Amino acid sequence: MFPRGRLAFFVTSNLHKFNEARQVFSEYKVATAMLKIKAVEIQDDNLENIAKASAIDAVKTCGLPIIVEDAGLFIEALNGFPGPYSSYVYRTIGTIGILKLMKNVDKRDAYFQSVVAFNSPEEAPKCFHGKAKGKISLEERGSLGFGFDPIFEPSGGGNRTFAEMTTNEKNEHSHRAGALRKFAKWYTSGSKRRF
Amino acid sequence: MFPRGRLAFFVTSNLHKFNEARQVFSEYKVATAMLKIKAVEIQDDNLENIAKASAIDAVKTCGLPIIVEDAGLFIEALNGFPGPYSSYVYRTIGTIGILKLMKNVDKRDAYFQSVVAFNSPEEAPKCFHGKAKGKISLEERGSLGFGFDPIFEPSGGGNRTFAEMTTNEKNEHSHRAGALRKFAKWYTSGSKRRF
Numbered sequence: 001m002f003p004r005g006r007l008a009f010f011v012t013s014n015l016h017k018f019n020e021a022r023q024v025f026s027e028y029k030v031a032t033a034m035l036k037i038k039a040v041e042i043q044d045d046n047l048e049n050i051a052k053a054s055a056i057d058a059v060k061t062c063g064l065p066i067i068v069e070d071a072g073l074f075i076e077a078l079n080g081f082p083g084p085y086s087s088y089v090y091r092t093i094g095t096i097g098i099l100k101l102m103k104n105v106d107k108r109d110a111y112f113q114s115v116v117a118f119n120s121p122e123e124a125p126k127c128f129h130g131k132a133k134g135k136i137s138l139e140e141r142g143s144l145g146f147g148f149d150p151i152f153e154p155s156g157g158g159n160r161t162f163a164e165m166t167t168n169e170k171n172e173h174s175h176r177a178g179a180l181r182k183f184a185k186w187y188t189s190g191s192k193r194r195f
Numbered sequence: 196m197f198p199r200g201r202l203a204f205f206v207t208s209n210l211h212k213f214n215e216a217r218q219v220f221s222e223y224k225v226a227t228a229m230l231k232i233k234a235v236e237i238q239d240d241n242l243e244n245i246a247k248a249s250a251i252d253a254v255k256t257c258g259l260p261i262i263v264e265d266a267g268l269f270i271e272a273l274n275g276f277p278g279p280y281s282s283y284v285y286r287t288i289g290t291i292g293i294l295k296l297m298k299n300v301d302k303r304d305a306y307f308q309s310v311v312a313f314n315s316p317e318e319a320p321k322c323f324h325g326k327a328k329g330k331i332s333l334e335e336r337g338s339l340g341f342g343f344d345p346i347f348e349p350s351g352g353g354n355r356t357f358a359e360m361t362t363n364e365k366n367e368h369s370h371r372a373g374a375l376r377k378f379a380k381w382y383t384s385g386s387k388r389r390f
Contacts, residue, residue, distance in 0.1 A: 079288035092276035
């Protein structure tokens, strides 16, 4: 069967996310495989509900133990916008749109939130959370990473945006790495898993 | 059983939508009942896919012939934003946010799109479309209607926004009324329905 605890199937079509996961998992000696299958994504203001529904749907499709990850950028002055719909907002109004909405706004606090949902044919889905607090920058900076990385300065990152960091550096601060590490610790501990 | 073709169950928790439907349906002598059940809403850039998935889920829950309606405001200069996520965008950045994004933008063309999905335990889901072309106003005007009505001027509406129109007047121009009328015509004709 599968080398459980040693191999994680990551349901995603986002190569950036996959590469971030691969680096984090290597710290735990967990190999990861990218599984490009279509999993339903529901509309919900709560990331955990979205990730959990996708994980349940993905297992129905593939019958494997898998993880999915859902993330969002929550800007306090914009009542949490773009939140769970960050991907759509990025594809339409983009970083320029966010900067326009934040023009003349002093309170620039924001956070990235990530939820990793694990599900398998044998178990109920389980979620792991990660959060990166920071600020929306005044202008785009950097060309690494993806999505809203060029306008997000994580706390403790020396005023650099995520897009000014290598994947390794980003993984020291990022919401996604935080959630993936929690999952990897659990996945390799074996204590709570039936397999 | 149900007085089919004479009664439509409308799955919604939005009283404004329900009242618009009630007025349109009265033109066709179709009564309507508001059914407040939770139906899944998926993330998809295509409104028809969202409405159809909700209609399928709602019938699983209630076992009745029902309609659901999904709508969005698509602004050309913003690559279709806020589109299928109009409700979330309204709740977070609101009309003020849209006006800020549209500041100094000359091309103000936009349209509202509506999809009414009918589904029943006996049939495959069927969708009806409506569209209202217009422009994003320079400022909010009017207090009627709901959502982005105060910043949308439908073509042929005499430069008034939807929020400056009574429900009857809005129904002469609106995307939702257009889709509901197509459904009502079909629903009362009986030609394509098995019941």
